[in-house]
Amino acid sequence: MTEEQRKYYVRHTDARKFVEAVLRGNGVPEDHATIVADCLVQADLRGVDTHGINRIPSYMARIREGVLNARASPTLQQVTPVVAQVDGQNGFGFVAAHLAMKRAIEMAREFGIGMVSVKHSNHYGMAAWIVQQALDAGMMSLVFTNSSPALPVWGGREKLMGVSPLACGAPAGKEPPFILDMAPSVAARGKIYKAARRGEKIPLDWALDKEGRPTDDPHRALEGVMLPMGGPKGSALSIMMDVFSGVLSGSAFAGHVTNPYDPSRPADVGHFIVAIKPDLFMSLDDFKARMDYLYRRVVDSEKASGVDRIYFPGEIEQLTQAERLKTGIPYVEAEIEALNREAERVGVEKLVVSTVGDA
Numbered sequence: 001m002t003e004e005q006r007k008y009y010v011r012h013t014d015a016r017k018f019v020e021a022v023l024r025g026n027g028v029p030e031d032h033a034t035i036v037a038d039c040l041v042q043a044d045l046r047g048v049d050t051h052g053i054n055r056i057p058s059y060m061a062r063i064r065e066g067v068l069n070a071r072a073s074p075t076l077q078q079v080t081p082v083v084a085q086v087d088g089q090n091g092f093g094f095v096a097a098h099l100a101m102k103r104a105i106e107m108a109r110e111f112g113i114g115m116v117s118v119k120h121s122n123h124y125g126m127a128a129w130i131v132q133q134a135l136d137a138g139m140m141s142l143v144f145t146n147s148s149p150a151l152p153v154w155g156g157r158e159k160l161m162g163v164s165p166l167a168c169g170a171p172a173g174k175e176p177p178f179i180l181d182m183a184p185s186v187a188a189r190g191k192i193y194k195a196a197r198r199g200e201k202i203p204l205d206w207a208l209d210k211e212g213r214p215t216d217d218p219h220r221a222l223e224g225v226m227l228p229m230g231g232p233k234g235s236a237l238s239i240m241m242d243v244f245s246g247v248l249s250g251s252a253f254a255g256h257v258t259n260p261y262d263p264s265r266p267a268d269v270g271h272f273i274v275a276i277k278p279d280l281f282m283s284l285d286d287f288k289a290r291m292d293y294l295y296r297r298v299v300d301s302e303k304a305s306g307v308d309r310i311y312f313p314g315e316i317e318q319l320t321q322a323e324r325l326k327t328g329i330p331y332v333e334a335e336i337e338a339l340n341r342e343a344e345r346v347g348v349e350k351l352v353v354s355t356v357g358d359a
Helices: 014-024 030-045 052-063 093-111 128-136 189-198 218-223 232-249 283-299 315-327 333-346
Strands: 007-008 073-081 083-087 113-121 138-147 149-151 168-170 179-183 270-274 329-332
Touching: 007 014, 014 052, 014 333, 030 052, 030 093, 030 315, 030 329, 052 179, 052 333, 083 093, 083 168, 093 113, 093 218, 093 270, 113 149, 128 168, 128 179, 138 149, 138 232, 149 232, 168 232, 179 283, 189 218, 189 333, 232 270, 315 329, 329 333
Parallel strands: 083 113
Antiparallel strands: 007 329, 073 083, 113 270, 138 168, 138 270, 168 179
């Protein structure tokens, strides 16, 4: 293991405190900083390192360049009793999406379903945290977003559609809830950024370089295009995300969303968020019992050769979270250094780290 790949461990409480301090130092209101920090640390705890606190340097660069409004507060417009729209005001996507799901949950409690479209937003990190917000309220959910160009449409060669995740969830009883959070590409683009940060190779089936050739070099992959999963199916899913998140909301779409690592102009991301009351057609106890039965049918089904365990969607991340709450969150030296540079810029304490996973 090289020095660059050596793991350093950070307690989730220290990570959250650090991120909140850096955000406040960059002009983010305290209540917004709490939301953003919580979402980023949740991603790291769940093992979704591509959407964790390592995003802070790129977010802060956008604030410094004036293309992300650190002080913006999203506004809410009620459209019908079960439909609302949030204008993110070019602030943090985390804050806009949090407000959107909060309102969707309120409408679902009263009417059974609530839908919120979000416009003029930014990257909102790991979609599963918005699903978890609904689960904590006992709700099912659908969570869509669009994103900057990274995928060609099927048959094309230029970056046009985003690697835009679709997520959904449903509560259960005694068993783990259902949480699906997936990108329409073979791999999330954040995994390529992560490999580039850590000096690692990527699998050859993730992306093409700018000449259209398979590459295991993450830097060449970022110059080229991601590959959709399932060929035309992944391409169609990415277009669907653009329809529901970009076209419907009035935000950027059709390849015009700005990359979160590009500090030249506002991103203008759109989101689509739905909360659904799970006891619309049966009692809540019956619904949860049916979800528990589904879980057991899935994980207890006959295993293929070489498979030790079958996992329910979202279960691996939940197990990772339980482990990292005990051991701490692992980062490499380059990531720690980049984060501490942001602390130095605003005069706050650096990240507290350990080289042993016993946090």
